[in-house]
Amino acid sequence: MTAPSGLPDGLTTRPLTLADAESVHAVIAAEEEVDLGEAEMTLADVVADWQRPSYDVSARTIGVFDGDRLVAYADHSDVDVAYAAVLPSYQGRGIGTAIAQWLQATARAAGSIRIGTQVPQDSAADRLMRDLGYEARWTAWDLELPPSSEIAARPLPPGFVLRDAEEADRSSAWTLIEDCFLEWSDRDRMSLDDFGARVWGRPGFEPWNLRLLVSPDGEVVGATHVFLAGGSAYVARIAVRPDHRGRGLAPSMLVDAFARAREHGADRCYLSTDTRAGARGLYEKVGMVVASTWVNRAIAL
Structure with missing residues (x-):
């Protein structure tokens, strides 16, 4: 691995390992506190991403150090x-x-034809990427349900049930969520093992973190992945099978996720979406408001 060139004198670099996850999180959190007013990324987010079976941390990362202190890092996370x-x-x-x-x-060495990332709009990283020629691909938002908001009940149609996923349901949940997300996301299908590393393999996973919507005939037609991040709850994934959309199921699933999260101590609930998914209006209808705006920028290689 070639070290970055052009670094200030006195700084050193090396590939990172899973043991560096805590230091990496500290750098991310410090940057987010300036850009967003608070840190949203958690240590569990870093660990869940780095523990994917397909991912080689040391081959895909670089850390920049001032003495023993990590002051910057880079991670080629996916294609x-x-x-x-x-x-x-x-x-x-x-x-x-x-x-x-x-x-x-x-x-480029790995065969990618472009590379990009998502950063807070008008942040130092956004300005730098723009100056370096990275073009905006889409706009994204973090939306939150304010702590003071009441969660209005959203009854499901007769015969539909929401329940915790069991181990035997994991392949079905993966298939449904990936099918739905690949309708608008330009990427390869995530493997079951990599998906599992980010969901049921995530540090602190509990059964209520993966909720399934089951139809009257017993089929899994929806899924929600929600987890605690500090005192907040993050809805990482929500999906409804195409043939069951337009029936008000997604709002009921969201309300269920918020309620479960509050039962487990969350005082704030939030999620992310972007212009590709076209779902911002759905989230606003259940009382969510935009907390921050992000820009996804990429450059051709």
């Missing part, structure tokens, strides 16, 4: 997906440019 962060106190020194060039070279 055209990258993540990076620089401690705010180290920004403006050319580190972001250096690791962006490293990510492009790493992705």
Whole structure:
């Protein structure tokens, strides 16, 4: 692995390992606190992503160190997906440019034809990527259900049931969610093992984190993945089979996820969506409001 070029004198680099996850999270959190006012990414998010069976942490990451302190990192997470962060106190020194060039070279060597990432709109990272020629692909939003909001009941149609997924349901849940997300997402299908690493293999997973919607004939026709992130709950995935849409099922599933999360101590519920999915209006109808706006930027290799 070639080290990034153009770094300030005195900084060193090396590939990262799972043991560095806590330090990486600290860098991400520091950047988010400046850009968003609070940290949203959790340590479990980093671990769940890095423990995917298909992923080789040391081959796909680089850490930038000032002595023993991690001050920046870059991660070629998937074919055209990258993540990076620089401690705010180290920004403006050319580190972001250096690791962006490293990510492009790493992705190109892996056969990727483009590389990009999603960053808070008008953040330092957004401005840097724009200056480096990264073009906007889509706009995304984090929406939240404010802590003071009442959760209005959304009864399901007769015969439909929401329940926790069991181990035997995992393949069905994976198939349904991936089928739905691939309707609008330009990527390859995630393997069951990689999906599981991010869902039931996620640190702290409990049965209520994966909820299934079952039709009167016993078929799984919807699924919701929700988990706690500090004092908040994040709805990471929600999907309804196409032949059951338009019946008000998704709002009922969301309300169920919010209620389960509050039962487990969450004082805030949030999720992410973007212009490709066209679902922002659905979330606003159940009382969610935009908390932050993001831009997904990419560059051709």
